Structures are given as C-alpha cells and as structure tokens.
Amino acid sequence: MREIAEQLVQHRRGNPTEKRDLLSAKVNGKDPKTGELMPDAPIAANMITSLVAGHETTSGLLSFAMLNLRRNLETYSKAQQEVDKVTGRRKMAVEHMKSLIYINAVLRETLRLMPTIPAFSRSIRNDNPNNVHYYIRHRQRACQVRSRPIHTSFGGGARGLSIMMFGAGTGMAPFRGFIQERAIQIAAGRKLAPALMFMGCRSSVRDRLYAEQIVEWVKAGAVDVRHAFSQEPEESRGCKRIQDRLLEEKEDVLRT
Numbered sequence: 001m002r003e004i005a006e007q008l009v010q011h012r013r014g015n016p017t018e019k020r021d022l023l024s025a026k027v028n029g030k031d032p033k034t035g036e037l038m039p040d041a042p043i044a045a046n047m048i049t050s051l052v053a054g055h056e057t058t059s060g061l062l063s064f065a066m067l068n069l070r071r072n073l074e075t076y077s078k079a080q081q082e083v084d085k086v087t088g089r090r091k092m093a094v095e096h097m098k099s100l101i102y103i104n105a106v107l108r109e110t111l112r113l114m115p116t117i118p119a120f121s122r123s124i125r126n127d128n129p130n131n132v133h134y135y136i137r138h139r140q141r142a143c144q145v146r147s148r149p150i151h152t153s154f155g156g157g158a159r160g161l162s163i164m165m166f167g168a169g170t171g172m173a174p175f176r177g178f179i180q181e182r183a184i185q186i187a188a189g190r191k192l193a194p195a196l197m198f199m200g201c202r203s204s205v206r207d208r209l210y211a212e213q214i215v216e217w218v219k220a221g222a223v224d225v226r227h228a229f230s231q232e233p234e235e236s237r238g239c240k241r242i243q244d245r246l247l248e249e250k251e252d253v254l255r256t
C-alpha cells in the first residue's frame, strides 16, 4: 500500500493539476510557519490512514445513521427541517456544519448504538523485567475499552435517566463529552434528569482539571460536582477520596 501511495504522490507532483482535491492540498500546501512543503512519505502515510482509519468508520456511521433515520421518520423529518433551515437553497458548505446541531446529535446517537469502532485496546510494546509488581507481558492486552449501549432505542431513551460519574484524577476526562452534550441540550431548552459527578484530585488549584469549563457547566445546570482534594480535605468537606465524599453526600446520591 505504501508503494502505491508513494507512486500516486509522485505522479501528482509530476503532473500538476488545477484540481482542488485532498491530494493537491497536501502536495501543494505549505507550512504556514516555515513555508516548507510536506515530504512525500508522510503524504503517502496520510493517504493510507484516510483509507484505513477514515473510510469504514465514516461510511459505516453514515449508513447506520440513514438506517436509524429511516426507522424513525419523525427524527428524519426534523433532520430535514434543520438542513432546510441552515442551508436553504444554497449548496451545503463547511461553514454550515457548526449549525447542524440536530444532525450532530443524530450522528452521536448512532455512534452510541452502532459504534463503527466498538472497542479499542492497548498492549505493552516491550517486556520490562524490572517491573516485578505489575508484570504484563509483551503484546498481552493491558487495557480494553468497549462500548455497549445501555439504552437500545434510538434517541430519547436516556433523556429521563440520572447520571452519576466518578472520576478519580484524570479519569474524569471522558465525562467532559457527556457534560458538554448535556449543556448543549439544556441550551436548546431540553429538560434533563440530574447528573452528579464526583471528582478527585490533589488540590483545589493545582490539578483541578478543566476547572473553568466545569464551573460554566455547573452554572448551566448540566452537572453538579462534588470534589475530594486529597491534599486539601478542608476544601472538600474533610473528604480525601471520592469514596469518602460519596458517603458524605449519600442523601444527594440517593436523590439523584
């Protein structure tokens, strides 16, 4: 594949064209800072990535999205109305993408139900005999994340469901997507069930990840957050760990 891709790049270099396609953009595009052109090898590698990583994923997503829309005609009609409203009679352009909020939700919901990448895993590159405590061998799977939908109906299923999130340290990062989604829905006038996030870190200042963004989301009602600062428990109701805070807030937890 690499050979074929490199031949295609060289062919395009030898036969310049007015065509404004992705290959021309890569072959002629210059780094805005250094003014350098992109060398052939990374262009060829990009072509392979687009084919392997970017083809089945996007085409699968679009096919499943169309299937879901055909099965849910009310949603289909709303998606059409949004396109009519945003583009009118004009040709669809990149600038329109950010205004296609409903369609974005349709795509995300499709990825939730029918993920075109349903799992990914991590393995160890080299054996490390010095690590005697946690010895995972070369190529042995160290971690696998799978996605499995809890609610299997398309759209709306999870709207009335309360969410509890437990993020120890950086573990809270993936929840940002959920919370952002909720903030968008609330801004669009939807009523959502409550979401409560327990978040642990060392300090209320030094390692409180995404603090500003989370404050905004709390203000918007997208989430309610309870911290546990292991080095400043006085700032988190005397709780050093999220499990302590969970116990401390048990009434709120039960209510949520």
Ligand code: HEM
Pocket: 049, 050, 051, 053, 054, 055, 057, 058, 061, 111, 116, 117, 120, 121
């Ligand atoms: C619906 C469309 C797509 C989905 C659901 C999707 C999903 C994913 C997921 C889950 C990963 C992480 C895999 C892992 O860490 O093991 C990933 C990585 C990646 N994807 Fe996609 N992808 C999509 C479209 C694309 C497209 C269009 C391209 C490029 C043309 C692309 C290029 C890549 C690359 C280069 C990585 C590796 C990033 C890295 O490890 O630094 N993907 N994608």
